[in-house]
Amino acid sequence: MQFSYSNPTRLHFGQGQIKTIAQEIPLDSNVLVIYGGGSIKKNGVYDQVADALKEHTWKEFSGVEPNPTKETLDKAITMAKEHNINFILAVGGGSVIDGSKFVAAAACYEGESWDIMVGKHTVTTAVPIGAILTLPATGSESNSGAVITKRETNDKLPFGSKAVQPLFAVLDPDVMKTLPERQLINGVVDAWVHTCEQYLTTPTSAKVQEGYAETLLRTLLDLGNRYDSRDSDEWRANLMWSANQALNGLIGTGVPQDWATHMIGHEFTALWQVDHGRSLAIVQPWLLRNQMDVKRAKLEQMGRNVFGLEAGDDLAERTIQAIEAFYHGLNVATQFGEHGMTHSEAVDTVVNQLDKHGMTALGENKAITLKQSREILEKALV
Template identity: 80%
Template structure:
């Protein structure tokens, strides 16, 4: 293993921590608070933000969608440029935080912000960001990545830059109390697949990364199995922390990473607005079956250490079945039929999108070619 690892985001975890933003953001900075559909005004988070920013000069931008769009975010970019905003506070889940990262980077660029997503522009600086997490799922509050959708072309692309790593993040599990069941389930699945993308690859002897990934998976499995007990401080705290640790860079440091499930899943979201977490559950089991020989050793390790399955020649196959059973126990489908197209049309549409977006050799070994993606989609799209 050879790697450089740093996570500079300062985390304030626990009840009542929103007040910490008062000292985290310099009082002489002009602040833009970015949030989504307004749930923060119903659950008390907005009032806590207002109180914490009582000595700051600030304004707000609302309306960031789930799977944030360039079209909406560019309006916030214009505000940042016009009003000389010096600090961005993202208040929401992964979509709001991802969107704020785009705004922060695009505001320091004179061209079209989409150039960041296509790689035509490399981010050199960005407006500083802080985050208040309201929905545990993506880990965006303490990583440098974001995924943005261009509504006009149904294109969903990721970008990554250390310049948009949040300076601090507040994680108060109390904010989860009013979340709908569907969003909590999506968060469990999202964190689960994030962990798998960095774990179900090939053995490289990284004992700590493997062991921590397995601990996260066992924790998420237990959280899902105890979903009926979700109105519980310990349950909420463990989900929020697990989702953060799944994608803060630690378990993926020094090991191969996959992410093919995400790249294919992004197309389902962009085309048919499938919830991000649910798009991953639709793709992952079929991708694992398609790539089972390359992933057999790690699947067997997962079967033993996460699910407690007995040894046998079919252990890898039974591990994939156990993953599917876990999703189904949460009422999450592992096939998608609501695309409104014939099966052949739906598969061809996604493959065409993958080709246009350069997703032609995915996975830790670049083995998921367009042909392999087609085979996966033949099973995933009902």
């Protein structure tokens, strides 16, 4: 293992922590508060933010949708430039935080904002960001990545830059109390797959990373199995912290990473507006079966150490079945049949999108070509 690791985001975890933003954001800042559909005005979060910023100068931008779009975010970028915004506070889940990262980067760039997503502009400077997390799932509150959709062309692409990593993040589990069940479940699944993408590759000697990944998986498995206990401080706090730790960079440091499930799943969301977490659950089991030969050892390790399965020649397949059972226990499907196309049309459409976006050599071994993606989609799409 050879690596450099730093996570500079300060995390304020626990009940009542929203007030800490008053000290985190300099008083002379011109702040833009970015949020989603308005749920923060119903659950008390908006009032807490307003109280904490009562000595600050701030404006607000609302309407960032799930799977944030360039079209909406361009309006926030214009606002940031017109009002000389020099600090952005993202209040929401991964979509709002991802969108705020895009705004922060594009506000410091005079060209077309989508240049960031297609590599025409490398982000080296951005408006500073802070985050108040309301939906645990993506870990975006303490990492440097974001995923943005261009609605006009059904393109959903990732970008990353150290310049857009939040300076601080507030994680108060109390804000989860009013979340819809669908969003809670999506958060469990998203955190689970994030962990898998950094773990289900090839065996390594990185005992800390592998052991911590298994701890996170066992925790998420327990939370999913105890979903009926979701209305408790303990359940909420453990999900919020697990989702953060799943993608803050630690468990992926110094080990192979996959991310093919995400790249294929992004196309489902862009084309058919499938919830991000649910797109992952559709793709993952079939991708694991397709890549069984290279992932067998890690699947067997997961079967033993996460699910407690007994040894046997079919352990890897039984592990995949256990993953499917985990999803099904949360009423999350592992196949998608609501695409409104014939089976062959749907498969061809996703493959063409992957080709268009250069997703032609995915996985830790770059071995998932369009041929393998097609084989995966033949099973995932019904």
